[in-house]
Amino acid sequence: MSSEKTINLTLKVWRQKGPTDAGKFQTIHAKDISVDCSFLEMLDIVNDEMARGDQDPVAFDHDCREGICGMCGAVVNGIAHGPQSETTLCQLHMRKFNNGDTIYVEPFRAKAFPIVKDLVVDRSAFDRIIAKGGFISAKTGGVPDANAIPISKVNSDLAMDAAGCIGCGACVAACPNASAMLFTSAKVSQLAVLPQGAVERTERVLNMVSQMDSEQFGNCSNHYECEAVCPKAIKVENIARMNREYLRASVVSRD
Amino acid sequence: MNLNSNIPEGPIEQRWTNHKFNMKLINPANKKKFNVIVVGTGLAGASAAASLAELGYKVKSFCMQDSPRRAHSIAAQGGINANKNYPNDGDSTYRLFYDTVKGGDYRSRESNVYRLAEISGSIIDQCVAQGVPFARDYSGYLDNRSFGGAQVSRTFYARGQTGQQLLLGAYSALMKEVGKQTVEMFPRREMLDLVLIDGKARGIIVRNLITGKLESHTADAVVLATGGYGNVYFLSTNAMNSNVTAAWRCHKKGALFANPCFTQIHPTCIPVHGDYQSKLTLMSESLRNDGRVWVPKTKGDTRKPSDIPDSERFYYLEEKYPSFGNLVPRDVASRNAKNVCDDGLGVGSTNLAVYLDFKDAIAKQGKSKITEKYGNLFDMYQRITDASPYKEPMMIYPAIHYTMGGLWVDYNLQSSIPGLFVLGEANFSDHGANRLGASALMQGLADGYFVIPYTIGHYLSEHKLNEVNNDHSAFEDAQRQATNKIERLLSIKGSKTVDDIHKELGLLMWDKCGMARNEAGLKEAIEKIPKIRDDFWKNVNVTGSEGDFNQTLERAGRVADFLEFAELFATDAEHRKESCGGHFREESQTEDGEAKRIDEEYSYVAAWGFEGVGEKPTLNKEKLEFEHCKPTQRSYK
Numbered sequence: 001m002s003s004e005k006t007i008n009l010t011l012k013v014w015r016q017k018g019p020t021d022a023g024k025f026q027t028i029h030a031k032d033i034s035v036d037c038s039f040l041e042m043l044d045i046v047n048d049e050m051a052r053g054d055q056d057p058v059a060f061d062h063d064c065r066e067g068i069c070g071m072c073g074a075v076v077n078g079i080a081h082g083p084q085s086e087t088t089l090c091q092l093h094m095r096k097f098n099n100g101d102t103i104y105v106e107p108f109r110a111k112a113f114p115i116v117k118d119l120v121v122d123r124s125a126f127d128r129i130i131a132k133g134g135f136i137s138a139k140t141g142g143v144p145d146a147n148a149i150p151i152s153k154v155n156s157d158l159a160m161d162a163a164g165c166i167g168c169g170a171c172v173a174a175c176p177n178a179s180a181m182l183f184t185s186a187k188v189s190q191l192a193v194l195p196q197g198a199v200e201r202t203e204r205v206l207n208m209v210s211q212m213d214s215e216q217f218g219n220c221s222n223h224y225e226c227e228a229v230c231p232k233a234i235k236v237e238n239i240a241r242m243n244r245e246y247l248r249a250s251v252v253s254r255d
Numbered sequence: 256m257n258l259n260s261n262i263p264e265g266p267i268e269q270r271w272t273n274h275k276f277n278m279k280l281i282n283p284a285n286k287k288k289f290n291v292i293v294v295g296t297g298l299a300g301a302s303a304a305a306s307l308a309e310l311g312y313k314v315k316s317f318c319m320q321d322s323p324r325r326a327h328s329i330a331a332q333g334g335i336n337a338n339k340n341y342p343n344d345g346d347s348t349y350r351l352f353y354d355t356v357k358g359g360d361y362r363s364r365e366s367n368v369y370r371l372a373e374i375s376g377s378i379i380d381q382c383v384a385q386g387v388p389f390a391r392d393y394s395g396y397l398d399n400r401s402f403g404g405a406q407v408s409r410t411f412y413a414r415g416q417t418g419q420q421l422l423l424g425a426y427s428a429l430m431k432e433v434g435k436q437t438v439e440m441f442p443r444r445e446m447l448d449l450v451l452i453d454g455k456a457r458g459i460i461v462r463n464l465i466t467g468k469l470e471s472h473t474a475d476a477v478v479l480a481t482g483g484y485g486n487v488y489f490l491s492t493n494a495m496n497s498n499v500t501a502a503w504r505c506h507k508k509g510a511l512f513a514n515p516c517f518t519q520i521h522p523t524c525i526p527v528h529g530d531y532q533s534k535l536t537l538m539s540e541s542l543r544n545d546g547r548v549w550v551p552k553t554k555g556d557t558r559k560p561s562d563i564p565d566s567e568r569f570y571y572l573e574e575k576y577p578s579f580g581n582l583v584p585r586d587v588a589s590r591n592a593k594n595v596c597d598d599g600l601g602v603g604s605t606n607l608a609v610y611l612d613f614k615d616a617i618a619k620q621g622k623s624k625i626t627e628k629y630g631n632l633f634d635m636y637q638r639i640t641d642a643s644p645y646k647e648p649m650m651i652y653p654a655i656h657y658t659m660g661g662l663w664v665d666y667n668l669q670s671s672i673p674g675l676f677v678l679g680e681a682n683f684s685d686h687g688a689n690r691l692g693a694s695a696l697m698q699g700l701a702d703g704y705f706v707i708p709y710t711i712g713h714y715l716s717e718h719k720l721n722e723v724n725n726d727h728s729a730f731e732d733a734q735r736q737a738t739n740k741i742e743r744l745l746s747i748k749g750s751k752t753v754d755d756i757h758k759e760l761g762l763l764m765w766d767k768c769g770m771a772r773n774e775a776g777l778k779e780a781i782e783k784i785p786k787i788r789d790d791f792w793k794n795v796n797v798t799g800s801e802g803d804f805n806q807t808l809e810r811a812g813r814v815a816d817f818l819e820f821a822e823l824f825a826t827d828a829e830h831r832k833e834s835c836g837g838h839f840r841e842e843s844q845t846e847d848g849e850a851k852r853i854d855e856e857y858s859y860v861a862a863w864g865f866e867g868v869g870e871k872p873t874l875n876k877e878k879l880e881f882e883h884c885k886p887t888q889r890s891y892k
Contacts, residue, residue, distance in 0.1 A: 034529050034531060037529070038533075040533065044531065045531055048752055048754060050798075051807060052750075052752065054796065054798060056798055057798065057806070059804055063325055063327070063495055063496050064329065064495075065494070065534050066537075066635075068329050068330050068416065068419055069327070069329050069330065070324070071320060084638075087638060091638050091639070093638065093639065093641070095641060123322065124321070124442065127323070127324075127440070130426075131430040131431070131433045132434060135385070135386075135428060135431040136384065136385050137431060138381070138384035138385055138428075139306075140302075140305070140428075140705070141381075141704075143381055144380065144384070145380055146376075146379040146380045146389075146397055147339075149383075150394060150396055151391060152395050153391050153392065153393050156389075156390075156391045156395075160420075163420060163423065164416065166419075167322065167324055190386060196383070196384055196385075196386050197386055
């Protein structure tokens with residue numbers, strides 16, 4: 001934790017022109033960075049300097065900068081979203097670093113997340129997993145009154161815990177197997193503990209897991225690195241629940 | 256231009272029902288013959304795309320982010336209003352309607368607002384059916400809270416993440432249709448133009464943000480749900496990529512732009528702290544339910560807030576508005592914060608902040624109760640500012656948050672261009688001059704789930720639409736123009752960055768078109784904006800190339816449009832010489848310094864037509880009639 005107002009840093013930033021380019025680290029000096037900056041504001045300052053020098057700025061995804069849209073993310077000194085727990089990169093502040101630090105900044109790496117440019121990766125595999133069953137097939141209209149089916153507060157809270165996932169992909173980047181089990185299980189869990197989700201529970205888990213596998217995400221071997229880096233504190237308990245759902249579905253499925 | 260709002264006849268309670276019956280239908284088997292483009296995947300866009308696909312239309316959905324789940328609706332914290340009256344505290348469709356018209360300071364269309372209130376309950380039903388985990392109490396039934404000073408508890412919420420949960424609900428409905436291949440999804444595409452053929456909207460030009468290639472997409476109707484224009488101020492609570500480009504390009508193609516000067520300034524945001532800052536962060540308005548707003552009574556009091564005794568604190572909202580206290584509407588709370596800071600009573604390093612203090616609430620309710628209610632917000636505040644609201648008061652200041660103005664639409668949500676429909680924050684329709692808390696989510700989903708599925712069918716069945724291909728000359732022309740603009744941006748090679756100029760524009764807008772506006776300031780803005788625009792086109796440096804993932808080029812295109820749009824904004828603000836809602840004209844205030852409307856002269860929607868960059872826009876007026884909610888001067892004393 002820095003006690004100074006501004007700090008100087010040496011950044012080693014991953015630069016890669018496109019998916020097939022080899023890529024390499026570029027050394028960039030970040031000077032007089034206010035400790036009240038967020039990590040992305042620090043990158044803004046670095047990029048601003050580069051643009052003034054007519055260099056190509058570092059490409060990175062970002063949007064809400066409030067830690068909720070899930071668009072930003074990079075591996076900072078080996079940790080997805082950086083050193084502060086339960087914090088997205090946009091909410092990580094430079095007071096967590098010291099004057100003179102060297103910081104390595106890399107994209108979320110996984111076979112299923114091809115690099116688009118620099119720190120930007122293609123996470124559309126997540127959308128394809130959701131499209132296979134991460135929903136309840138209730139069409140617009142024709143549904144009962146919202147209070148027709150009471151749901152215990154315990155289950156409702158469990159569903160909300162799982163539903164907090166922002167789909168950033170840090171779990172995949174942190175996993176030695178590049179597994180998407182935490183992401184997939186969060187959606188399976190949310191819908192498994194709600195009565196509305198019961199009708200499609202069998203097909204849901206089978207189809208989502210099958211898509212997850214075909215996207216070349218690895219399996220879970222209980223390292224729990226995913227939970228450690230998750231900015232929204234999604235628990236590995238969800239993976240256990242998904243495994244249970246999967247086992248059940250494998251037995252009862254009529255396909 | 257003759258503005259026909261197409262409001263149905265009959266008593267207000269029956270208008271939407273009658274209208275739904277009177278609109279023409281399309282045979283279910285024929286719906287698949289129609290192509291609909293939906294731009295934007297926030298609450299309005301995602302819900303519209305999903306619902307239209309469920310009906311059988313062939314839908315193409317576009318978003319500029321890497322996934323439709325990222326749209327900025329996701330950041331809404333507080334909640335969504337509905338007319339359910341579950342708490343048995345006297346709410347009704349009529350009350351929600353009345354409150355919304357009054358809250359909008361009598362500058363919205365009664366019929367639209369009534370419909371919004373009428374269908375609000377169905378939204379909650381729909382979301383629960385989708386698995387949205389709204390807060391519940393121990394009975395298992397849904398919990399409600401009072402929000403933003405409402406006198407009834409009509410707000411449904413999912414912790415401090417209601418927008419996220421509703422958006423993920425709409426996103427899941429959309430992905431369900433993507434999986435069925437009834438919606439074709441186009442992420443990382445930015446709309447650059449609307450294409451008209453025979454005067455009707457027949458497609459769009461988009462740029463693939465990864466390859467840089469321009470694409471033409473044809474359709475029988477285009478639905479625009481591209482959000483608001485708060486980033487014209489550079490600093491706002493909007494997401495970094497939110498922009499006016501899609502709406503502005505439609506405006507340049509003939510869609511009228513209504514009430515651009517109606518912007519909402521949210522009272523509880525984290526204050527500006529440095530010139531490197533990229534955006535402002537909102538703290539949920541629900542904090543005002545328990546937090547007390549104050550500043551020191553004496554100028555230049557630099558003591559720690561905890562060292563200032565109660566007798567030397569100025570609880571200005573509680574003193575001025577005894578019946579509403581800290582819960583006055585957003586515009587009133589914001590303006591009062593500005594006033595005390597203008598009087599030199601502001602706190603913090605910039606003196607542009609006021610305290611929001613939880614000391615009394617913690618003493619009365621206990622820390623654990625406060626943690627349960629606001630824990631995630633307190634954590635967020637601490638992450639950003641490095642200060643704990645449990646130990647010292649938060650510092651807050653108003654920031655641009657929502658824009659009530661937008662493209663003009665009729666009752667069917669159709670713009671002045673046939674076949675172009677506009678939903679959610681991108682249209683002007685329901686919030687008048689000020690939006691009430693927890694009403695944005697309601698409007699976005701109402702438009703997408705329950706209005707557009709009906710009204711678009713009526714349009715498609717009523718118009719003879721010839722088949723068009725994307726090699727039509729109108730598409731080629733539009734592509735050429737978009738290419739020219741991109742090439743021009745890349746060829747300037749000046750010495751200023753895109754952000755330099757965006758910041759300059761933002762400061763001017765905040766200064767002259769912000770929380771308080773006056774004639775001299777607005778005229779100055781109208782004079783200065785074209786100069787900043789000229790500077791941009793002469794001196795900006797856009798690095799990189801066209802056929803590449805180029806975020807500088809993306810930003811440059813958006814800022815170029817903000818620089819045109821800002822002039823219209825200031826023009827609208829200058830012409831409306833009354834105060835109403837979020838538009839405060841210093842010349843028009845009551846003796847107590849409250850906003851004073853001038854109903855005899857300004858009870859209309861100002862719908863502007865484009866006449867060329869730098870040319871004076873034409874003003875069209877849609878007169879507002881109030882049969883039910885008789886305009887009164889709002890009082891929260």
